[in-house]
Amino acid sequence: MTEQALSDGGDRITCLLTPDTGREVVAPPVVKLQVWLWLGMALAIVALLGVLLGLLYQQAQRQARSDVSNLSLVLEARLSSSFRDTHAALHGIATGQSLEKLQDIFRQVDVGAHGVITLRRTESPQVVLRVPKVDNHMASYPPDAIDRRLSEGIQEGTLISRSRVDGVKRLYGFKKVGEFPLVLVIGLAAEDYLLSWKYTVIASSAVCSVLYLLIIGLTLRLQANRIRRQQILDELRDSAFHDELTGLPNRRYLLERVNQAINQCGRGQRLTLLYFDVDNFKTINDSLGHVAGDTILQRLAQRLAAVKPLVDTVARLSGDEFLVLVDDDDRVRLAQRVEHILQVMQQPLEQAGYTLSISASVGIAVHPAHGHDFGSLLKAADTALTQAKRNGRNTWVFYEAAMGERELRFLYVQTELRQAFEQNELQVFYQPQIDLGTGTVIGAEALLRWSHPGLGSIAPGEFVPVAESSGLILPISRWLLSKVCHQAVAWQTAGFGELSVAMNCSAVQFRQGDLVNEVRRSLHESGLKPHLLELELTESILIEDSEGVLETIQGLKALGVRMSIDDFGTGYSSMAYLKRLAVDKLKIDQSFVRGMLSNPQDAAIVQAVITLGHSFDMKVIAEGVESFDLLDALVVRGCDEAQGYYYAKAVSPSDFAVYMEDRIASSFAAEQWV
Structure with missing residues (x-):
């Protein structure tokens, strides 16, 4: 227990820093005022x-x-x-x-x-x-x-x-x-x-005693008021500097502590900020309830406070985020400490009849290399934390300057994406999908494209995650859904036949959106037949919330919409889940397709997916077909459909119309020649 002097309202208050949570407690006086007053009276x-x-x-x-x-x-x-x-x-x-x-x-x-x-x-x-x-x-x-x-x-x-x-x-x-x-x-x-x-003596003594008692009473009353005032000030300070739920110091307390430590760095003080974020806490909170979630946070706070011999200060930032201040800057020792803390956090935790193992991701920022004040250190640690999550969670990452550049680009892309969407700068390109049995175009996959005036062409792999994190994915997805439905109807009007159109669905649409009603509305407004709309899901959506996904898929199937699993083989779909979902199509990821001629394992995976899909009465489509040899290998293995550069790259609606006209003309010429 360490002693620390604080200043509050001009009074010097001696505080004790408790080892469990860092909470400051005002030390009581050694001799009570009442004893001195009664002794003084005597x-x-x-x-x-x-x-x-x-x-x-x-x-x-x-x-x-x-x-x-x-x-x-x-x-x-x-x-x-x-x-x-x-x-x-x-x-x-x-x-x-x-x-x-x-x-x-x-x-x-x-x-x-x-x-x-x-x-x-x-x-x-x-x-x-x-x-x-x-x-x-x-x-x-x-x-x-x-x-x-x-x-x-x-x-x-x-x-x-x-x-x-x-x-x-x-x-x-x-x-x-x-x-x-x-x-x-x-x-x-x-x-x-x-x-x-x-x-005279008795009367004088009595009068003086009464007066002295009045003085004692008044003094005690004033002292009681002062003590109460001090208690109120202490409570206000405690609530201002400590988290109500966990009792740990809060961000404001840590700000003062970091500034104090930075001022001491010139005298040999070393400083590192660890930013902890509990992995998948939202899922735990939604599944077990907020009361259980609060209890879990309290117990995690106790575990973090228990490792204080290894760290200087433990604080709760907000939600499931904790900050730890360490008086060290050696990377090897820091890594050992973080590993120990993660092991402590992962110890089995009984809650609501479940045994939980809680993991966390950690971002690490060191003073002064990564920041000269609390704000810059926190920003650097937050950036490193984001990278730790991208690396698969339950790990730690030291901040690097390149991360800051990526975060700046992320923020810039986010701002520009919102503006691009509002100004209708996003485009929809379409890549033809071919029936390998007949060689005819049966549909197209809709793909978002964004050409920025300063950054140039930005890949969907970059701006789609930005849209998901910023909430833009919902309005963009609604716009895309309406766009592709109307485009499919336009193709029919142009005489291209009933071409199906496929589009990707985001996990955010399943968690926050009203996908079934949005699809129903777009089908109704465009007049597109439901079976011509195909929605592609990723395997990550399937394992995130099985009951919720199943309910949404069942609602979409009831509309007559077809469903497919995109990039099949890269996730964790189970056989039982495939059976329950009853999707219509599996799409083989292009990484397996491109390597099937040179890598026997890729070829085996492609064959396994085709066999699995057919066993569940599903169509199988391969993406990334770029050569005749790949096409031939897929046909031999019984693949149903394909798309890729061998046929055509993704093109604008007008170029797609030209492509279809050329295909129709070639087909007509072939028929005339025969």
């Missing part, structure tokens, strides 16, 4: 009590000084008015002449239940008068702190000391009584002056 209350006690002590000091000062003045005035000198005063007090009066004065001073007032001599530790009175209060006691202060010349002050009479600890205020050799001492017990303030 410390604040203790501090408050300390402050209050200090204030009480200061107040008690002031009271003691004030009381002893006032009482000292009263005592000095009384003694001065009663006695002529200090010695007479001491004698009078000692003999009890004024003792009762002084006690009355002392009792008027409130010193609390445990406070005392004493009158002591300055020259000896002898108590002259004490209120409250105790036994032997006139006795002498050892010197105490007050005596030591007096001996130091300090005539008034406050201090805390323990009484030498009753042992109680008090706050004492003392002052010398004028010129008399007497010192007046007032002692306040702590429990008395604290008792007088206890309600």
